[in-house]
Amino acid sequence: MPKWGPFLPEALSLFDKLWDSQVVAALPGGGALVAIDRIFLHERTGASALNALREAGRSVADPARVFAVTDHIVDTRPGRTDKTLMPGGQAFITETRAAANAAGIALFDVNDPDQGIVHVISPELGIVLPGCTLVAPDSHTCTQGAFGALAWGIGSSEAEHAMATGTLRLNKPKSMRVRFSGQVSKGVTAKDMIMTLIARHGAAGGKGHAVEFAGDAVEALDMEGRMTLCNMATEFSAMSGFIAPDAKTFAYLEGRRYAPKDALWDQAVTSWKKLASDADAVFDAEIEIDSSAIGPMVSWGTSPEHSVEIDSTLPETAGDRPLQYMALEKGESLAGKPIDAAFIGSCTNSRLSDLRRASALLEGKKIADHIKAICVPGSSRVKREAEAEGIDKIFRDAGFEWRESGCSMCFYAGGESFEAGSRVISTTNRNFESRQGPGVKTHIASPETVVASALAGAIADVRELL
Template identity: 70%
Template sequence: MQKTLFDKIWDAHHVADTAAGACLIAIDRVFLHERTGAAALGRMAKMGRDVLDPARVFAVMDHIVDTRPGRGDGTLMKGGEGFITETRAAAKAAGITLFDVNDRDQGIVHVISPELGVVLPGLTLVAPDSHTCTQGAFGALAWGIGSSEAEHAMATGTLRLEKPKTMRVTYGGALASGVTPKDMVLHLIARHGAGGGAGHAVEFAGEAVRALDMEGRMTLCNMATEFGAMSGFVAPDAKTFEYLAGRRFAPDAFDDSYWGSLRSEEGAKFDSEIAIDAAHIAPMVSWGTSPEEAIPVTGEVPHGTDKVHDYIGLDAGQTLAGTPVDVAFIGSCTNSRISDLRRAAAILRGRRVAPSIKVAMVVPGSMAVKRQAEEEGLDRIFTEAGFEWRMSGCSLCFYAGGEGFPEGSRTISSTNRNFEGRQGPGIRTHIASPETVAASAIAGAIADPRDYVRELEAA
């Protein structure tokens, strides 16, 4: 029987079946962050359990650290320093690799893991963070877990897991000018619902997916969790291997025979199939409090629940474009890589954010991205346009009681979630691509980026 890519990885990691009908799966990599890492390592130490293979476990300070220049262990989050210092001590005691607050390789976990070659094709990788599925872009099976599961994975090298169903989402054709991977995944979620992928491992395939660079594929896979999927992934190819070559934790020589086999075979059966014509996708912007509540930027707000309309402050039938915004944010594990910053900066070059914008901010996804952007002069383009240029971290995407925006602000954001309060108390978040954020910052209101993109293409 022809196998899917998922089946190949699953079968290669299947250790045993449990009496309850679940499976025991071998885990190749575990990545921790300071919000839960110290707790997991501390409980293991208290029970006298060692990390089975410290070389396969990594930790980073990314969720609670401030993004302000000159930051240290102290944070605006009350008690945040304790998370940092305890994680540092626990990581040292366990002998695992730590990317500390001001380490040159520090960054958002799902950005630095690919940058450093921690994730590789065919591996299983877990982290106590739902957006771990980002790393499936490399043909890996990567998913988010809980803190207690992280303990089990570190102590035994395995996890108990019920085998998910398989789904293939095929994007045929080509994207129109000004349309991005962020729009691809928002289109999918808006069309099929935030639970459309529930219980499934989702393979993204098709001509439009193969045309994406690795950073675009990461954006696509990042929001598989917003689709309800256990994970999302893309079959590795020459682009994957080229990206990984020379990375710090990548092998010196690639296993071409194995990595080259990591694809779904012709005729392999999936439990579910979705086909999307990429040419019909427009720049998308969320209008409500779930990623499934998203429409083309030029569309009209549909009818939702009274609660959603009251929170977001938009009425059914209102045109989304032209809605004033207070904050423009570019960052998060979804859209903070160098290609994201380049595209946004291209739109902002020689322009200024609207006077009505209270806060405009860029948070690079890693210190490596920050350095590269500065070498290319992107930081100057952003600051001259009126954006703040920050350090790497999650705190402005994931509000933990520290850094934030003015309460009640309407934010156009390149992040992944528009839940109530996701970016702070009363913050009303519209998720969109970096290009849409840049265009909206200039306009002072939600704006279509395609005019700016076409102007750049014509220049």
């Protein structure tokens, strides 16, 4: 090593920079007190967190940094009100409304023009920004790492602590970089990229790590594709997933309601441009994936790691329990497997670009007669913009139901579900047993694959439509 080596500044990863900028104090035992910039609540747990804080004699330290939304159990059928199909669900909504108003925090309520899934509306409004820390009682909060933020899911008690103090105690996770080199082929999306990672390296592959996504294929994605990629970092067991901000990030955020304005915007961009891993940064783990070798993916089992390319067969090593639940066999091909329903929605694939791509394949066609198909926009803004482009008409004419925004049947919480035991192709991020209803067999895939399958009435390869 040259004699001047020790005096050179240390090469840092993006995660190091995000972490170091937010640490308030080192704590005994190796933990750290980390500053929290944004806190999001939803109606399923929001009232309990706010009420528990009040009952403990504490208040929200900075109400301007806390936001609440109705998205998890709100009805998505047209003409909705506070009533939901979930037993007792209306009380969750009304109690969260009362608690949010009492605490003086912003609430994007049932029929607010900016209502929607938290991980969709936060970027739309410019609430998430590069370099910030953002938490919410939802494991898919990591979606927002697409903007160069450190975002992760927490529990209700942690939400109370964050609201009362503006901080959380954390142990620093290890760092990992997943590099998608080269470019993807036609018909392959960000959903297929992240499903490939999880299928190859397991649902626990990122455990204990904060994951930076990088490489040519990641840089080529638009912001909505990057959100899809980061959304499923939690299915990889990562603490969070994130991407270095660039010109696409800045262009997306400029002019958003909560983004900096005028001179502050210029100052912010200057600062944000430094949020990238240094050339010599060292990671605890690195994974390289050849993007050109990725094909359209479909899950076959009860975990996102149970996924294969559409033109492959189920592995001989497949476990008996997921096969039994999904009524499949080792060595079987998914292509051509009849389905009962199709779902486009969730915080993974319900944004405007998802709906545009799906509608382009649907236009002028009809889905199979026996298919129950539903499209749920991720936010009220996405719904309005899609309707302004005529996308809703394309979906309706093809045979899809067109809904209000919300989480909907991404998960079954005692409310609406698909018919018991049915087989569903879905753009959601999870395919656990009964995730979309009692005994429902969920195959997760990209919006394009969902459309191709709905048209065929069976799991189908989208490349045959392109």
